Amino acid sequence: MSTPRVSVIIPTYNWSGVLRFSIPSVLRQTFRDFELLVIGDACTDDSAEVTASFGDPRVRWHNLPRTAGSQAGPNNAGLEMARGEYVAYLGHDDLWYPTHLGSLVEALDRTGADLAYAVAILYGPPGTGIRGVSGLVVPQPGERLHHIPPSSLLHRRDLIARIGPWKDHRTIRLPHDYELLVRAWEHGQSFVPTGRLSVFKFTAAWRPDAYRTRSTDEQAEWARRMETEPDFLERELLDVVTAYATGKAVEIGAPPDAPPGELVERSKSYKGVDTELPAKERRASLRFEFDQVLPGFEWHGIERDPRHGTFQWSGPGTRSSVHLPLVNDRDLEITFRVLHWLERDVLDGLRLEVNGEPVALTRHIETFGGMVFEGRLPAAALARSLGPPRLTFLIHRTVAPADLDPSSGDRRRLGLAFNWIEVRA
Numbered sequence: 173m174s175t176p177r178v179s180v181i182i183p184t185y186n187w188s189g190v191l192r193f194s195i196p197s198v199l200r201q202t203f204r205d206f207e208l209l210v211i212g213d214a215c216t217d218d219s220a221e222v223t224a225s226f227g228d229p230r231v232r233w234h235n236l237p238r239t240a241g242s243q244a245g246p247n248n249a250g251l252e253m254a255r256g257e258y259v260a261y262l263g264h265d266d267l268w269y270p271t272h273l274g275s276l277v278e279a280l281d282r283t284g285a286d287l288a289y290a291v292a293i294l295y296g297p298p299g300t301g302i303r304g305v306s307g308l309v310v311p312q313p314g315e316r317l318h319h320i321p322p323s324s325l326l327h328r329r330d331l332i333a334r335i336g337p338w339k340d341h342r343t344i345r346l347p348h349d350y351e352l353l354v355r356a357w358e359h360g361q362s363f364v365p366t367g368r369l370s371v372f373k374f375t376a377a378w379r380p381d382a383y384r385t386r387s388t389d390e391q392a393e394w395a396r397r398m399e400t401e402p403d404f405l406e407r408e409l410l411d412v413v414t415a416y417a418t419g420k421a422v423e424i425g426a427p428p429d430a431p432p433g434e435l436v437e438r439s440k441s442y443k444g445v446d447t448e449l450p451a452k453e454r455r456a457s458l459r460f461e462f463d464q465v466l467p468g469f470e471w472h473g474i475e476r477d478p479r480h481g482t483f484q485w486s487g488p489g490t491r492s493s494v495h496l497p498l499v500n501d502r503d504l505e506i507t508f509r510v511l512h513w514l515e516r517d518v519l520d521g522l523r524l525e526v527n528g529e530p531v532a533l534t535r536h537i538e539t540f541g542g543m544v545f546e547g548r549l550p551a552a553a554l555a556r557s558l559g560p561p562r563l564t565f566l567i568h569r570t571v572a573p574a575d576l577d578p579s580s581g582d583r584r585r586l587g588l589a590f591n592w593i594e595v596r597a
Contacts, residue, residue, distance in 0.1 A: 176230070178206040178273060179254035179329070183246030184264040185213040185239070185445075187383060188222045193391035195226055197267045197398075203274035206230060206260075209253055211246035214239040242436050243322070244338035244348045251332055259329050261322035265374050265382075267394055268323070269405070272370035276326035285364035287327040287356060289320045292371035293408055294424060297379050298390060300489040302469055303415035306424040307371075311363055316426050322349050324371045327356070335359045342433035350427050369405055378469050380493050380562065381444035419572045419583035420488050428465045435467075441495050441559045442467040448558040454499045456597040462590050466494065472584060477591070479540070483511045486587035487570045494563045498595060500554035505596050506531070506563075510543045512589035514571040519543060519588060523566040529553035542591065549595070565590070 180198055184191060191210065198208050210223045212235035223233040234253065236245060247261065258280060262268060272290060279288040289307050296302020309318045335355045341348045357363070374390050376382040398404050415421040427435065463474060463482040470492040472485040486492035498504060506524075513519040524531040524547060531547040538544060554561045570585035 176205050176207040176256045178203070178258045178260055178277065178326070179250070179256035180206050180208045180260045180262060180273075181247055181250035181254070182208065182210045182262050182264050183213065183243040183250070184210060184215065184219055185246075185383075186215050186217045186219070187264060187386050188215075188217050188219040189386055189388040190265040190391055191219060191222045193267060193388065193395045194262055194264050195223065195231065197270075197395065198262060198273075199226065199228060199231075200270050201268065201273045202270050203277055206273060207232065207254075207256060209234065209250045211250045211253075212236060213241070213243075213246050240340070241440075242341045242348055244340055247322075248337045251329070251337065254329055257329060258326050259332075260326045263321070263323045263373065265376055265391060266321075266323040267372045267374075267391060267398070269370040269372070269398065271368070273326070275366040275368045275370060279364050279366050280326060280328070283362075283364045286331050286361040287325060288364050288366060289324045289326075290366045290371050291369040292321055292324045292373050293369065293412060294321070294373045294375050294378075294422075295390065296420070296422070296469055297489060297491075301415055301418065301420045302378075302422060302488055303412045303420065304422045304424045304469075305412055307365060310365055311357060317350075317353055317357055319350050319424050319427060320353060321371070321373055321375075323373055331356065331361060335361065341436040345429050345432055347427050347435050369409065372408070376443045377439045377467055380442055380470075380491075380564070384444035419574075419585045422469050422488075430465075438495070439467045442493070442562075444557075445559075449497055449560055453497050455497055455595070456499045456502070456504065458496065458498070458595050460494065460496060460593040460595075462592065472586065475589075477511060480509075480511055480542070480591055483589045483591045485512075485584070485589050486565055486567065488585035490567050490570060490587065492565050492587065494565075494593065495560040496563060496593070496595065497560045498549070498554055499597075500551060500557075500561065502551050502597060504549040504551075504554070505546070506549050506593065507544060507546045507595075508593040509538075509591040510545070510588045511591040512542075514573065514576060514586060518567050518569060518571060521568045522588060525564045525566065526550070526553045527556040527561050528564075529556075563593070 208231045276288045291307040294304035462484040533547045535545045573580045573582035
């Protein structure tokens with residue numbers, strides 16, 4: 173058996189439908205000298221059968237005997253199996269343009285660099301128009317790295333021997349994919365950009381309950397468009413320009429620091445990965461302050477009111493969620509404060525759901541101008557999730573401050589500014 177130049181690794185976990193689109197996006201590459209390793213994180217669905225259905229000898233399936241809980245485990249298993257000079261990664265729910273591998277290999281061959289990366293568009297939840305772009309910024313000495321998703325990367329296989337394997341997310345403070353980049357950079361490994369758009373990322377961490385719904389609508393539509401639209405790349409770039417012009421663009425910078433494993437575990441809960449919350453961690457009463465970075469692009473950054481403490485604006489979409497470790501064997505009372513709003517109709521249209529079930533709300537205005545809402549969370553709705561129940565705040569539109577006052581210069585799409593949530597039995 174000849175040795176391929178590139179080993180492609182797809183880590184996957186119990187979402188076989190997306191493999192029907194990600195695997196073909198590898199097989200359609202104009203660069204043909206590769207092997208494809210699809211590594212299951214102890215999958216229990218039909219992912220093995222879907223992988224085998226393509227009948228391509230370059231494609232191999234391997235399933236881990238025990239779940240690693242993140243892509244680090246499957247990626248390390250794939251690296252042990254890899255035979256190529258170079259290694260590329262593809263998220264199981266992402267897609268590549270046909271020229272992706274060719275442009276990455278050309279960049280490493282031409283420059284002798286250790287790691288190459290492509291430009292990627294990261295898509296917000298359907299209907300939001302939210303877009304992010306990575307891979308445009310060239311890292312400079314002394315600067316903090318911008319995030320580059322694994323689906324954009326190609327590195328020399330022996331890079332891992334120099335810097336070490338992917339690390340278990342429970343042992344590090346940064347997300348494991350970003351930590352690998354930082355480690356390569358700190359070890360003096362050279363990075364080179366292709367400067368070409370070739371990655372389309374449907375970030376599950378931006379899609380609440382992605383692993384429960386397991387929708388493949390976006391992947392199917394983008395795969396169809398890549399095959400049928402000659403101007404597909406130009407259309408996507410114009411779409412990104414529109415997002416920037418309308419305040420729906422998000423910066424793909426460096427992720428926040430957090431206690432070991434917290435960011436990944438919080439993201440898994442948001443995505444609907446069925447990890448049961450232990451009974452000892454559930455609470456019948458709690459107070460949640462909006463003083464932490466929340467998963468998904470459903471909230472803006474943390475701000476502070478001199479009188480009332482931290483708050484966060486919902487937006488840029490019209491759905492914003494919080495996962496709280498609540499008991500699920502009794503009804504609970506909920507109270508929350510909205511501190512600021514730009515337009516009264518946005519406040520008047522506010523709705524709340526718990527795990528998808530509507531919650532009736534009453535409200536009263538406070539003397540300083542904030543609004544306090546109260547309602548009851550039914551035990552039956554709380555029990556619908558194995559993990560922390562999801563509270564979703566829904567509004568009918570967002571507003572940019574610059575639309576109301578052009579001199580403000582603030583083009584963020586804002587909903588409502590939430591101050592705190594209290595839950596009690």
